Amino acid sequence: MDLFEKRAMALGLSLVMMFFGLVVYAAKGLQAELPTCLPNARLFQNGRVVEVGPNRYQVDAVAFMWSFDMGQGNTIRIPRGATVDFYVTSRDVMHGYHIDKTLVNLMAIPGAVTYTRVKFDRAGEYQIVCHEYCGLGHQNMAGKVIVE
Amino acid sequence: MRRLAGYLLSFALGCSVFGQGIPPNLSKTIGTTPPDVKFVDTQGRAFRLSDLKGKPVILSPVYAGCPSACIVISRSVKHALEQLGLPEDAFIIVTFSFDPKEGRAEMASFQKTHHLNAHNWRVAVIPDDQALFQMLDALDFRFTYVSEQVKDHPNLLVFLDSEGVIRHYEFGLEFTPAQLQRGLRIARGEYTLWERVSDWIFPLGALGLLATGTWIMFGSRHRRRQGREPS
Numbered sequence: 440m441d442l443f444e445k446r447a448m449a450l451g452l453s454l455v456m457m458f459f460g461l462v463v464y465a466a467k468g469l470q471a472e473l474p475t476c477l478p479n480a481r482l483f484q485n486g487r488v489v490e491v492g493p494n495r496y497q498v499d500a501v502a503f504m505w506s507f508d509m510g511q512g513n514t515i516r517i518p519r520g521a522t523v524d525f526y527v528t529s530r531d532v533m534h535g536y537h538i539d540k541t542l543v544n545l546m547a548i549p550g551a552v553t554y555t556r557v558k559f560d561r562a563g564e565y566q567i568v569c570h571e572y573c574g575l576g577h578q579n580m581a582g583k584v585i586v587e
Numbered sequence: 588m589r590r591l592a593g594y595l596l597s598f599a600l601g602c603s604v605f606g607q608g609i610p611p612n613l614s615k616t617i618g619t620t621p622p623d624v625k626f627v628d629t630q631g632r633a634f635r636l637s638d639l640k641g642k643p644v645i646l647s648p649v650y651a652g653c654p655s656a657c658i659v660i661s662r663s664v665k666h667a668l669e670q671l672g673l674p675e676d677a678f679i680i681v682t683f684s685f686d687p688k689e690g691r692a693e694m695a696s697f698q699k700t701h702h703l704n705a706h707n708w709r710v711a712v713i714p715d716d717q718a719l720f721q722m723l724d725a726l727d728f729r730f731t732y733v734s735e736q737v738k739d740h741p742n743l744l745v746f747l748d749s750e751g752v753i754r755h756y757e758f759g760l761e762f763t764p765a766q767l768q769r770g771l772r773i774a775r776g777e778y779t780l781w782e783r784v785s786d787w788i789f790p791l792g793a794l795g796l797l798a799t800g801t802w803i804m805f806g807s808r809h810r811r812r813q814g815r816e817p818s
Binding site for chain 2: 440445448449452456475477480481489491492493495497524554556
């Protein structure tokens, strides 16, 4: 085997092992929620926030050109310590749904619903941004979670 | 034939409308003990899971207002248990409502409508909402609020061993005697060889991949060195 090939292979294997280690660390060390795509879930056209239990919320978020509809506009207010189930979909094209300072990193896919759960232990403002280039107004797509 | 058509229809219904829900992460739940929260059955008797120790327990989270899936689950479990013909003192089933808005009256009506009246079948609620969600979290049971009447949820049964530790999940809409038998067998600690080794398949595969890569890298170097040596 050529020396260059051998080095490339060693580098490739090392990277695979490193990524594998990071995935295990994220799952076990950071207790990261694995985002789930629910292709058969009931689609929703409008956003909303539902209190499903004590300090438990469900947020249905609809992304569209170029904003997020979460029932109360593009901002939601929840109490500190709340556990929130996010269900995200898109009304038109593919968008992204990332909440700053959290591990929430979802795709907003037309015709499907993506899901993750997050617990907001710290009060503050958490910016929501679209991190999937979706067109000319992409930079205007933003929202906010206010934890009081 | 009619029976087969019924099964196919239920399956199609289940897949198209009610087969959704977020599956639990079994790696987080199997081997853990759910919190010892207070249940109250439809007769008004309070009990805890610790009171049921000594026998395997089947937990069945449902909601009384469910238009289809929970009815099919409960009826199929009842039918499968009748077919199995196990003695009633061999295990306990606890069907409880995961909807915090439902109380004893709704579950009593559910029990009466679907004849869930075996001696070892407790139909109950967890009256304290905090405790209810602690239990749902321990089972990693997540439901989606669609409307006041409709919730999407995973269709499953959870099997606890005689010490109250989560040992197994069975998934489906229409449970068969074989599924219940398997769950109860695992809850009794009787595993097949495959069930014992299946958890190790992935780490063994990863090790195999690493070993193969190492062998290709260093084995080829070794062979080349051997080839260079004068004979």
